[in-house]
Amino acid sequence: MLTNIYRIVGSAIKNLGKLKSQISVLTASISSLEKKIDYSTLSKSDSVFAKLKESQEKVNQISIEAEQLSILIEGFAKDSEPLFCELFPLIDPVISAQNKIKYHQLLELGKCINYDLKDALHLKDYERIAVKFKKLQEIYSQMHGTQCGNLQNYLQGLKQEWAKTIYLSVKRSVEDVLVEIGWPFISTNQPLENVTKTTDDRYRKFQSLLKILALLNNEVDPDSDCIWELPSSISGLSLPMRHLTKPLKKRFEYHFSGNRQTNDLSRPELYLTQVLDWCKRPCAFLSEWVQPIFDSINIDSKEEFTRALYGLVVVKLSHDLPLLYEDDYLFGHCIDEILAFERELRLSVHNQPSVHETLTGERTLEKWLRTEKKYAIEKMDTLLSSDTAWLSTSDVEFDGATVLYVTEVAEKFTKIFWR
Structure with a gap:
């Protein structure tokens, strides 16, 4: 605007008169802008106001209806009070009788399940065992927290007794069926792709037994040979997974402990490579035959399987690494192999506990840093002195x-x- 004024007036005072026309133009322009602003603001305000008014009317209508409904309810309650007072003494005995009938029905149902489980266990009907024991768990859950203390105690005792009895009965059958199907598919010549497509009854039997172990997951303590020594960073394993990984645990302890040639401190790649192979081989089988059972206990079978084998590595490293503190070369080689193992494993399985907890222990980390520094300096000296x-x-x-x-x-x- 100032540039335009300077252009019109210039340095001559007589040209000031020319500004009158310019002022008229500016005034008209300002007036036009104000009208546009007022119209825009007014139209938007009217729209918002209309919506607010409509909402307010609806709120008022609902409030009126709610108040009328409240009056009706109060009137109905007042009118019905004499009837309630007359009927309540009659209803109370009926409710009490219904509860007694329900109590006896549950008691009889518990006895029937007890008989059915004895019969199914005798016949080794594993599907029936799973169905009946699950029903017993459901009945106990229904009664848990009620005032029927005696019935609760009876059902709890029955459930605990049958959990122990069933576990003692099926755990040997689980081991046998695992041998029959060739688990964990290490020494078998049967292609794993055929295993996922088979209709063999042995695999159906395997699933039935696995289903029973899943039902017993929080009911019994596993055998001593199914107890894993796991670090605190790795959560406990489910009962069915303990039995699935038991053969691999035995193999690992046999080959990589004691005076075996394969238990060589200078060659950690032996057990690391073996565990990697074990983690990868049965993935298709786990997805096809194991995961449908593990869905009932909300566990990813492949992740838990890998976590179990991972635990073997972590425990082994916790034992071996301190023995390598005096040998920088063997210690450095072990660290390199561990990092390569973890990198390879994470390419196929995610969300696993890290072996870094073992490597970052106070003494191990201090030794690792000293070793890295030593070899870095040696490498630098070699390069620069060439x-x-x-x-x-x-x-x-x-x-x-x-x-x-x-x-x-x-x-x-x-x-x-x-x-």
Whole structure:
């Protein structure tokens, strides 16, 4: 605007009169803008106001209806009070009789389940055992928290007794059926893809037994040979997974403990590679035959299977690493193999506990840092003291004109950084 005024008036005072027409133009422009602003604001305000008014009317209508309904309810309650007083003494005995009937029905149902479980266990009808024991769990859950203390105690005792009896009966059958199907598919010649497509009754039997173990998951304590020594970072295993991984646990302890040739401190890759193979091989089988059962206890079978084997590695490392503190080379080699193992495992299985807890223990981490520093300094000294360290190994053209001469030491350092 000022530029326009200077252009019209210039340096001559007589040109001030020319501003009258300019003032008229500006005034008209301002008036037009004000009208536009007022119209826009007014139209939006009217729309908002209309909606608010409509909402307020609805709220008022609902309040009126609610008040009328409240009056009706109060009137009905007042009118019905004499009837309630007359009927309540009659209703109370009926409710009490219904509760007694329900009590006796549940008691008889518990006795029937007890008989059915005895018969199913005798016939080794594993599907029927699973169905009846699940029914017993459901009845106990219904009664839990009620005032029927005697019935609760009876059902709880019955459930605990049958949980122990069933577990003692089926655990050997579980071991037998695992042998029959060739689990964990290490020494079998049967292709694993055929296992996922089979209709063999042995696999149906395996599923039935696994279903029973899933039902017993929080009911019984596992056998001593199914108890795993796991670090605090790895949560406990389910009962069916303890039995599935029991053969692998035995194999691991046999080959990688004591005076076995495979238990070599200088070759941690032996057990790390073996565990990697065990983690990968049965994935299709776990998805097809195990996961449908594990869905009932909300557990991912592949993740828990890997976690169990991971626990073997962590316990083994906790024992072996302190024995390598005096040998920098073997300690460094073990660290390299551990990091490669974890990297490889995480490519196939996610959300697993990290072996870093073992590596970052106070003494192990201190030893690791000292070893890294020692080898880094040695490597640097070797590179810098080479006779050809400062000789050019290649020419690199820069900006199409300048040529940079890359020395051998610079090239080697670059390769190290990009590993």
